[in-house]
Amino acid sequence: xxxxxxxxxxxxxxxxxxDNFLARYGYKKMTIDDLxxxxxxxxxxxxxxxxxxxxxxxxHIDRIIERLKRELTIIAERKISPEKRLHLMLLKRVLFRFxxxxxxxxxxxxxxxxxxxxxxxxxKQYFQEEAEILAEVIKEGQEANxxxxxxxxxxxETFLLATxxxxxxxxxxxxxxxxxxxxxxxxxxxxxxxxxLLKREK
Amino acid sequence: xxxxxxxxxxxxxxxxxxDNFLARYGYKKMTIDDLxxxxxxxxxxxxxxxxxxxxxxxxHIDRIIERLKRELTIIAERKISPEKRLHLMLLKRVLFRFxxxxxxxxxxxxxxxxxxxxxxxxxKQYFQEEAEILAEVIKEGQEANxxxxxxxxxxxETFLLATxxxxxxxxxxxxxxxxxxxxxxxxxxxxxxxxxLLKREK
DNA sequence: TTATGACTATAATCGAATTTTAGTCAAATA
DNA sequence: TATTTGACTAAAATTCGATTATAGTCATAA
Numbered sequence: 001x002x003x004x005x006x007x008x009x010x011x012x013x014x015x016x017x018x019d020n021f022l023a024r025y026g027y028k029k030m031t032i033d034d035l036x037x038x039x040x041x042x043x044x045x046x047x048x049x050x051x052x053x054x055x056x057x058x059x060h061i062d063r064i065i066e067r068l069k070r071e072l073t074i075i076a077e078r079k080i081s082p083e084k085r086l087h088l089m090l091l092k093r094v095l096f097r098f099x100x101x102x103x104x105x106x107x108x109x110x111x112x113x114x115x116x117x118x119x120x121x122x123x124k125q126y127f128q129e130e131a132e133i134l135a136e137v138i139k140e141g142q143e144a145n146x147x148x149x150x151x152x153x154x155x156x157e158t159f160l161l162a163t164x165x166x167x168x169x170x171x172x173x174x175x176x177x178x179x180x181x182x183x184x185x186x187x188x189x190x191x192x193x194x195x196x197l198l199k200r201e202k
Numbered sequence: 203x204x205x206x207x208x209x210x211x212x213x214x215x216x217x218x219x220x221d222n223f224l225a226r227y228g229y230k231k232m233t234i235d236d237l238x239x240x241x242x243x244x245x246x247x248x249x250x251x252x253x254x255x256x257x258x259x260x261x262h263i264d265r266i267i268e269r270l271k272r273e274l275t276i277i278a279e280r281k282i283s284p285e286k287r288l289h290l291m292l293l294k295r296v297l298f299r300f301x302x303x304x305x306x307x308x309x310x311x312x313x314x315x316x317x318x319x320x321x322x323x324x325x326k327q328y329f330q331e332e333a334e335i336l337a338e339v340i341k342e343g344q345e346a347n348x349x350x351x352x353x354x355x356x357x358x359e360t361f362l363l364a365t366x367x368x369x370x371x372x373x374x375x376x377x378x379x380x381x382x383x384x385x386x387x388x389x390x391x392x393x394x395x396x397x398x399l400l401k402r403e404k
Numbered sequence: 405t406t407a408t409g410a411c412t413a414t415a416a417t418c419g420a421a422t423t424t425t426a427g428t429c430a431a432a433t434a
Numbered sequence: 435t436a437t438t439t440g441a442c443t444a445a446a447a448t449t450c451g452a453t454t455a456t457a458g459t460c461a462t463a464a
Contacts, residue, residue, distance in 0.1 A: 028447095032426060042439040044428080053426065148397075158390045165366030188360045195350075196398030230416095234457060244408040246459080255457065 011049045013039045018060045026107035027057060027114050057115055058122070065126050068096050072133045082141030083194060089134060090159060090190040094166045095183065131156040138197075147197050159193055213251045215241045220262045228309035229259060229316050259317055260324070267328050270298050274335045284343030285396060291336060292365055292392040297385065333358040340399075349399050361395055 017038040021030040032053060036043040050056045075088050101108060112119065134156035141147035166186050219240040223232040234255060238245040252258045277290050303310060314321065336358035343349035365388065 031424085036440095043426095044439050045437085047427070048438080051427095154390070155394075158387070158394055161367055161387055162364035162391050162394070163367075165363055185360075185363055188356070189364050192357075192360055192364070192398040193394055194398070196394040196396070233455085238409095245457095246408050247406085249458070250407080253458095 015060050022107045026110040082137045085137050094186045217262050224309045228312040284339050287339050296388040
């Protein structure tokens with residue numbers, strides 16, 4: 001059906017416009033009228049794709065997270081050692097989020113404040129999904145007898161927890177400073193964690 | 203001089219009252235009049251000890267952090283292996299902060315919002331001071347040939363960074379849930395980090 | 405010499421009037 | 435008939451002038 005494609009394109013266009021307005025003016029100042037105008041459809045038509053302004057913003061965030069998961073998956077499937085892949089994935093995760101936040105500096109507090117309760121619920125979900133991707137690689141490493149034994153999912157969660165503080169989503173954001181600084185810090189945390197995971201015997 | 207003691211006592215009494223009001227009503231609703239009344243001194247006298255309401259709140263936070271540093275130092279000086287001490291210190295740090303936040307649930311957002319710029323500046327300071335305490339223990343462990351080589355201060359910073367996300371000072375606060383859950387997560391992160399620090403050869 | 409509380413300038417709060425905007429739905433369009 | 439629309443509404447946000455609350459001061463009292 002041509003219509004389904006058309007529909008998906010409009011939906012994407014709305015999210016593209018959302019991305020633009022959020023980065024430029026923030027969540028509060030973004031209006032449904034603006035979005036409709038930018039996409040070139042009637043206001044009512046926006047509600048054919050989304051049930052509320054909130055749902056638009058959440059879908060927009062979902063789309064960003066989906067992109068991250070896709071990038072992590074690509075690394076997870078590379079033909080290099082599990083150790084190296086885990087390392088790259090941790091760095092990717094931290095830097096991806098850092099860059100996202102850079103992009104939304106003006107609007108982020110605004111957005112987080114408005115969607116806080118919903119976001120908290122989703123974060124758990126995101127976290128689990130990311131852990132799942134890491135866990136696969138950890139399992140492989142264990143099967144190859146490179147990594148120490150243990151529940152792969154739990155280990156993956158621990159890795160994510162330990163790198164979470166490097167993600168600029170909190171009070172610490174500005175404290176973290178430059179991208180290079182983050183890069184270096186991530187590197188150190190990742191190495192220490194990986195070193196802990198590697199099997200003891202030389 | 204008896205007066206100096208007296209002065210210090212009044213200062214402490216003001217901070218005690220501050221602790222009480224912050225936990226009960228939050229920063230905004232706490233007034234200087236309230237504090238003076240609670241301590242039993244005139245309003246003007248409060249300004250003999252502190253130059254502003256903001257300085258009172260910051261001093262109050264300093265006092266909390268001082269307590270944490272004291273507790274960390276006590277562990278650092280215990281007569282057990284550096285490994286064990288580091289482990290205990292990491293747990294102490296996470297749980298101490300968790301408990302503080304529990305105490306101030308109502309008022310914390312309020313306080314953080316009001317003092318954010320000043321707090322960011324101090325956090326770096328706190329962070330460095332805590333790292334210094336850990337670094338001592340790490341150095342000992344290296345001298346005892348238990349820990350792998352490396353700049354002790356840098357390693358300490360890495361440890362703190364990796365446990366930072368467990369500290370309930372950010373969006374993740376509620377996500378973290380129960381104290382037991384935090385305890386278990388801290389345990390896992392600490393173990394993995396320590397395992398990474400231990401020397402490779404069995 | 406130290407402590408005070410009445411005083412002030414500023415900031416916060418209130419509430420009524422006005423404007424903006426999310427979401428709806430009857431009508432227009434394809 | 436199946437989609438799309440934009441005028442419409444109810445609710446929320448904003449404005450602004452008036453009122454109240456409060457941080458910080460300082461002349462006076464202890």
